[in-house]
Amino acid sequence: MPSPVVSVGGGGVGGFCFLPLPPAFSMSTENGNLKISKSSEKDSGPNQSVRGYDLIDAAKKALAAANCASTVSCADIITLATRDAVALAGGPTYTVPTGRRDGLVSNVDDVNLPGPSLSISEAFAFFKAKGLTLNEMVTLLGAHTVGVAHCGFFQDRLADFQGTGKPDPTMDPGLAARLLRTCGTASRPLNRDPTVFLDQGTNFIVDNQFYNQTIFKKGIMQIDQELALDRSTAPLVRSFAKNENLFRQSFVKAMIKMSQIQVLTGKAGEIRRNCRVVNPRK
Numbered sequence: 562m563p564s565p566v567v568s569v570g571g572g573g574v575g576g577f578c579f580l581p582l583p584p585a586f587s588m589s590t591e592n593g594n595l596k597i598s599k600s601s602e603k604d605s606g607p608n609q610s611v612r613g614y615d616l617i618d619a620a621k622k623a624l625a626a627a628n629c630a631s632t633v634s635c636a637d638i639i640t641l642a643t644r645d646a647v648a649l650a651g652g653p654t655y656t657v658p659t660g661r662r663d664g665l666v667s668n669v670d671d672v673n674l675p676g677p678s679l680s681i682s683e684a685f686a687f688f689k690a691k692g693l694t695l696n697e698m699v700t701l702l703g704a705h706t707v708g709v710a711h712c713g714f715f716q717d718r719l720a721d722f723q724g725t726g727k728p729d730p731t732m733d734p735g736l737a738a739r740l741l742r743t744c745g746t747a748s749r750p751l752n753r754d755p756t757v758f759l760d761q762g763t764n765f766i767v768d769n770q771f772y773n774q775t776i777f778k779k780g781i782m783q784i785d786q787e788l789a790l791d792r793s794t795a796p797l798v799r800s801f802a803k804n805e806n807l808f809r810q811s812f813v814k815a816m817i818k819m820s821q822i823q824v825l826t827g828k829a830g831e832i833r834r835n836c837r838v839v840n841p842r843k
């Protein structure tokens with residue numbers, strides 16, 4: 562059981578984390594926000610597909626039964642659940658500091674996640690602003706070794722890419738044709754917005770295959786594919802693709818670092834009783 566409030570602690574998950582629903586993972590936001598009101602972080606575009614809220618609720622309920630609901634924050638629950646989900650999916654095991662507190666606001670405007678069609682340098686600006694290095698960005702995007710993306714996030718690559726009348730030339734033509742059948746085109750999308758695996762090789766395993774896929778032009782989202790093409794990131798992608806251990810070690814370090822960004826500790830924030838809403842003000 563994590564200690565109530567320690568002086569340091571990993572924290573507001575710094576922008577992303579997994580919510581564990583092995584083997585499905587999700588992206589989430591800062592400070593353990595699981596609020597469901599219309600204008601909450603959970604409702605922002607990039608987070609609309611986050612899954613696993615029920616699991617976080619269940620963990621909180623179990624803590625309440627043990628009289629710990631006001632001791633363990635939602636931010637810690639999410640961070641620990643993320644750690645466990647990585648291990649359950651065959652990824653590395655690691656320990657993360659606890660002691661985070663939850664945010665007092667949950668605001669859609671606070672969610673600032675980069676889009677999937679950004680260039681490497683544009684995406685890196687976002688990571689740098691959080692104190693993360695380029696190598697750490699390449700490592701963390703390796704989290705796309707699991708989970709899915711909705712067609713809407715990469716459909717523009719499948720046909721008439723940037724007005725060329727053709728698919729994105731950096732995508733394997735066979736893959737583009739297959740995805741086109743699943744997704745339809747950006748101008749004529751299918752009614753529902755289906756999902757496809759982000760790692761076309763070993764989607765349910767946290768491993769280095771994601772990097773191999775990008776080398777074979779099988780990155781689903783443009784940003785993933787760019788990792789293997791951009792001069793600043795390609796060498797590390799090749800190293801990770803060749804050396805699974807190197808990736809695992811790097812992933813552990815980067816995940817721990819990310820979990821310590823923008824942490825609330827001490828008297829800051831609160832320990833939410835219900836992870837979906839801030840505590841009612843007295």
Ligand code: HEM
Nearest residue numbers: 577586587588610675676677684701704708709710711714
């Ligand atoms: C430039 C940075 C990033 C961009 C642009 C990005 C973008 C996206 C997008 C658009 C999706 C698809 C969401 C959907 O269709 O529902 C996604 C999925 C995912 N992302 Fe990221 N992401 C980034 C970084 C990260 C990081 C740092 C992590 C974790 C360390 C991460 C973990 C995941 C996971 C696990 C999924 C699968 C979600 C699921 O199956 O529900 N991403 N990402």
